[in-house]
Amino acid sequence: MNNGMINMDNYEAFSLDYLEGNLTEEQKRELFLFLEQHPGLRENLEEYEEVRLHPGDISFQGKSRLKKRDFSFASIDETNVEGVIIAYWEGDLSAEQRKQVENYISRHPGRGKDFRVYGRLFLKPGEEVFPGKDRLFRKDHAGVFTLWRLAAAAVIVIAMLTTLFRAQLFRKTEEIPVTASVVNKIVSPEKDIRNPVTEPEKKTGETVAELPENLSKQKPPGVVHKREEVNLQATLLTHCPVITDYVLPVTVPVPDLTLDMEKINHQHDENILTLAEYASLKIKKNVLKEDTITTPRLNARDVILLGVKGINSLTGLNIHVQKEKDQSEDKEIFALSSRFFSYTRVRPAEKK
């Protein structure tokens, strides 16, 4: 505040400085002298004081919480001894510092009691046991499931080996000879298509005609007799037993005794596959990852590989399928193995 006489032009500034506590004692005296001479202005000053905000005496109670404590010390004295003793028992001190504390305590017996007390202020846990532990345990469902799947896998594989493919294991495709006769008969859906070579029963009222033997051998292009079609399916069934569930007996009315062979028999056109052959081709290529596909038909080994692949995928197991010939090459060794089981079958090697 500028020194000088207080007048009507500057009295407000002086008043503000007074309220802010910025005036010296001499300036205050001058201000009050001026205000005595102008009582109206004094009232203004008093009003200013009334509207002034007062912080009160509220203080932050958590100040001590904000302060940090440093357990390190240069020397021990009465101001820090308690903290040092605590640090001693907390294991925060170096060997040298510990020695320093022990020396201090020995020199100040009055602190010996504190030292010992702090050394005993450690809580020991009780013997309480959580009573609901049994409810917390979890069963290893994955493990149980694996065992279950393992058992299922073993059953499936062994069943496959011992029954389904016993006669067919690694046997090359065998064409069932087409019989010379052609049966002029509707093949009933109830007929056992698995035994198509069986001569159809002759029943009263049914017309069964047999063509001359050389007729079937002639095989006009694109035409096959009914019996041949049946035998074609028989061939398929021989080599793809699993697919039999999806092959329906073909019912052909008498007028349709002949079928378009190009649509069903690849033997006449390698570029045309039956549905089953197409499926097996895709399976071999996409599932079994066979790069070199010699035949679109699934054979027993393919089916086993499919099954094992599926089992491995489901169970996470790693079952291997191996087929080897022994040194003499007169035996074939077929083996399924995993880290849980192994199955080996030896059979005479096929002669080329």
Add this chain to the structure above:
Amino acid sequence: MTVREYNRSVEEYADHVFRFLFAYLKRREQAEDIVQDIYEKLWVKRETVSCEKVKTYLFTAAYHTMIDRLRKEKRVISMEDSGVAEHSEEMISPDLNEILHEALNKLPPDQKAVILLRDYEGYSYREIGEITGQSESQVKVNIFRGRKFLKNYIGSIEVLI
């Protein structure tokens, strides 16, 4: 974390967590409930909790679950309100550990938790900080103040020594 590792954590740590909670809360049912709760959480998160970190995870979850519940119940004792109480005659017990546990319940929550974790489980300052969300220096300060409180609470400790 596999099922086996999870079950091992139940075997090894459920009692420890329960004792910590029970010592803090002094309410058995609530401590049991929280243990059940945190193991449910652990089971859900088992894929992300490693076997090595499971104990810290459990104590962290236990601590925060407990604090949350206490807040909801408005049972948290204000630090400023918890004055130092001298150990009165009727509280005298021949078992120092019991007296210390009585004193423990007079401690403010932050100090109570760090003292329990330090004494029961032997956690380092850093680990206690991880569990309780305090800085390492805060943990040190709380342990220091907690010990001082316990010592003052014990009062006539010389008769027990």
